Amino acid sequence: MLYETRAKAGRALAESLGHLRDADPLVLGLPRGGVPVAAEVAHELGGELDVILVRKLGVPWQPELAMGALGEGGIRVLNDDVLAQTGMSPLGLATVESRERRELERRARVLRGDRGRIPLRDRTVVIVDDGMATGATAAVACRVARAERAARIVVAVPVSSEEAVARLEKEADEVICPLVPRWLGGVGGAYRDFHQLTDQEVTDLLET
Incomplete structure (x- = not known):
């Protein structure tokens, strides 16, 4: 299909x-x-x-591969298997998470506006x-x-x-x-x- x-x-x-x-x-x-x-x-x-x-936490060198995701209200989910397979460091994860958290907040302002x-x-x-x-x-x-x-x-x-x-x-x-x-x-x-x-x-x- x-x-x-x-x-x-x-x-x-x-x-x-x-x-x-x-x-x-x-x-x-x-x-x-x-x-x-x-x-x-x-x-x-x-x-x-x-x-x-929500925002995907993509692996930096393979952005479509999710090592986790963020949601409104401070919710976070991690894919432990992807983190293990890629060898992602805590600092690397934190860097991606900080960037995606800013984008989550931006989208809330842009997409919802006054609604x-x-x-x-x-x-x-x-x-x-x-x-x-x-x-x-x-x-x-x-x-x-x-x-x-x-x-x-x-x-x-x-x-x-x-x-x-x-x-x-x-x-x-x-x-x-x-x-x-x-x-x-x-x-x-x-x-x-x-x-x-x-x-x-x-x-x-x-x-x-």
């Missing part, structure tokens, strides 16, 4: 989420790539749309990304939602590695993913159009 765009992947993903329609779900996209997917899911389910801010966060407490939340390789960012998003007292946490992505699905089944109440290949070289390989979104594209989706 190859998705044409993130929006089309979102519409396809929504077909697997019909059982959530009556739950008045709050759909939370992971910026930037998860937001076009989440916007389509929210539209199809009739739910509210917001973002949940307040929609409260997660007692809501069914659907955390959406354009795909999962290690699952680190989705895992930290789940922990943010759990800390904010969400009633039910569902992770929904169009494509994922087997490893990430297994990891998220320990973090979320439900994981929905229609495409789980035996080997996932990278999330972008599941899309024809996998361009890097701008902040403006994300804010436009959140304001519609």
Whole structure:
């Protein structure tokens, strides 16, 4: 299976989420790539749309490989196996974490502007990304939602590695993913159009 765009992947993903329609779900996209997917899911389910801010802690010489992730509210998740395999030093990790924490704060200002966060407490939340390789960012998003007292946490992505699905089944109440290949070289390989979104594209989706 190859998705044409993130929006089309979102519409396809929504077909697997019909059982959530009556739950008045709050759909939370992971910026930037998860937001076009989440916007389509929210539209199809009739739910509210917001973002949940997380940042991958990428290995400096291989940024797509996550050695962990940061989330709002000071939440952090580390991938101990990646840290061990790469030999990342504590100083190297701290340097990356400091940079990504600043970017997390910048995105909160840019993407939300004057809009307040929609409260997660007692809501069914659907955390959406354009795909999962290690699952680190989705895992930290789940922990943010759990800390904010969400009633039910569902992770929904169009494509994922087997490893990430297994990891998220320990973090979320439900994981929905229609495409789980035996080997996932990278999330972008599941899309024809996998361009890097701008902040403006994300804010436009959140304001519609």
